[in-house]
Amino acid sequence: MVAASDVLNGYDALDDSGKRAFFDGLRDGFDPPADALAQAAQDWLKARDPDALEALSRAAEPPRQELLRRLNMAPGGTVQVVRMRADLLRLTGRVPGFARVDADFRHLLRSWFNRGFLQLVRIDWRSPALLLEKLIEYEAVHEIHDFNDLQRRVLPADRRCYAFMHPAMPDEPLIFVEVALTDGLPDSVQTLIDEKRAALSPNDVDTAVFYSISNCQAGLAGISFGNLLIKNVVAELSRELPTLTTFVTLSPIPGLRTWLQQRADAGEAAVRTLLDDPQPAALSAQTARYLLLAKDAKGRPLDPVARFHLGNGAEAHRVIVGANTSPRGMKQSLGMMVNYLYDSKRIEAQHDEFTERGIIAAPKRLQDLARKTQTEAATKKTDGKK
Numbered sequence: 001m002v003a004a005s006d007v008l009n010g011y012d013a014l015d016d017s018g019k020r021a022f023f024d025g026l027r028d029g030f031d032p033p034a035d036a037l038a039q040a041a042q043d044w045l046k047a048r049d050p051d052a053l054e055a056l057s058r059a060a061e062p063p064r065q066e067l068l069r070r071l072n073m074a075p076g077g078t079v080q081v082v083r084m085r086a087d088l089l090r091l092t093g094r095v096p097g098f099a100r101v102d103a104d105f106r107h108l109l110r111s112w113f114n115r116g117f118l119q120l121v122r123i124d125w126r127s128p129a130l131l132l133e134k135l136i137e138y139e140a141v142h143e144i145h146d147f148n149d150l151q152r153r154v155l156p157a158d159r160r161c162y163a164f165m166h167p168a169m170p171d172e173p174l175i176f177v178e179v180a181l182t183d184g185l186p187d188s189v190q191t192l193i194d195e196k197r198a199a200l201s202p203n204d205v206d207t208a209v210f211y212s213i214s215n216c217q218a219g220l221a222g223i224s225f226g227n228l229l230i231k232n233v234v235a236e237l238s239r240e241l242p243t244l245t246t247f248v249t250l251s252p253i254p255g256l257r258t259w260l261q262q263r264a265d266a267g268e269a270a271v272r273t274l275l276d277d278p279q280p281a282a283l284s285a286q287t288a289r290y291l292l293l294a295k296d297a298k299g300r301p302l303d304p305v306a307r308f309h310l311g312n313g314a315e316a317h318r319v320i321v322g323a324n325t326s327p328r329g330m331k332q333s334l335g336m337m338v339n340y341l342y343d344s345k346r347i348e349a350q351h352d353e354f355t356e357r358g359i360i361a362a363p364k365r366l367q368d369l370a371r372k373t374q375t376e377a378a379t380k381k382t383d384g385k386k
Contacts, residue, residue, distance in 0.1 A: 174225055183200060189250055206243060253332065291370070313346070
């Protein structure tokens with residue numbers, strides 16, 4: 001462990017240029033020996049027995065993984081390995097050749113951060129000050145301005161905050177979700193975080209609104225905790241407050257305005273007009289079209305937040321005009337937000353339909369609106385070419 005600590009201390013002392021050289025070394029000097037791997041593969045093809053398979057597995061494992069395991073054994077090693085991967089992603093990005101280095105980090109981190117090690121923790125005003133400071137630092141959706149703002153989010157009886165923690169990182173949340181308990185579906189995130197709002201009694205609420213979900217560790221990118229967190233929080237709140245009947249998000253639509261601009265640039269006059277004069281009905285229609293019909297190169301929903309919640313088995317339930325009038329909300333989505341509905345009776349079936357067949361769960365009114373808007377856009381584009 002002494003040697004591992006020395007390596008980690010030496011790494012921490014490096015500047016970005018030195019860290020990049022360190023990753024170059026991990027890439028170039030820690031692949032499995034080709035000759036030994038080829039021989040093990042040949043032995044397996046001949047014998048096809050458990051011993052030969054075990055030998056092949058050992059030969060195929062990159063020495064990088066053993067190095068990372070040893071670094072992880074140092075005091076505070078897990079935190080430092082997570083930060084090291086954050087540096088790797090930041091400094092190498094998509095540079096060819098580093099994918100295999102990142103694959104080794106991800107392989108081990110997925111094992112170290114599996115469900116058995118995660119601890120669901122409710123964060124409230126009595127939580128350690130250091131942990132509360134981390135919420136302010138890591139909030140990625142709706143900025144927490146100071147401790148007074150934080151108090152309004154975790155202290156009132158109609159507010160909750162939950163995080164996943166890991167025993168090797170006791171002062172570092174992995175991901176957290178802020179929850180508003182409301183009477184009915186909210187129409188604005190500003191009303192949820194308004195410093196002058198009146199708190200509700202838990203006896204008067206029927207809806208839990210997940211209005212902010214923040215991943216905290218850049219070094220754990222691609223290792224998903226959000227799906228599990230939401231399901232665990234739904235179960236926790238259902239036990240605590242049996243009166244809750246509805247579980248929804250109030251989610252941003254970060255790619256909407258960019259997509260609208262692309263449609264306008266492609267010649268859709270109605271969208272170009274909408275950008276200049278965002279009428280509520282037209283904006284709702286285009287938002288439904290974007291969420292349900294706009295796809296990326298892999299055939300998935302174009303919007304990253306939509307991919308996350310729909311992949312979890314949620315339903316794209318309702319689009320809301322003027323739900324986020326902050327500068328960021330207007331810049332990203334012209335103020336539009338969406339409720340994704342988590343219905344415990346339908347989550348698994350909707351998850352399977354989405355992942356296996358690409359079917360997006362949404363009420364008929366939203367599906368019809370999206371298709372009608374898509375058809376009108378295609379018809380007008382065709383007419384324009386005549």
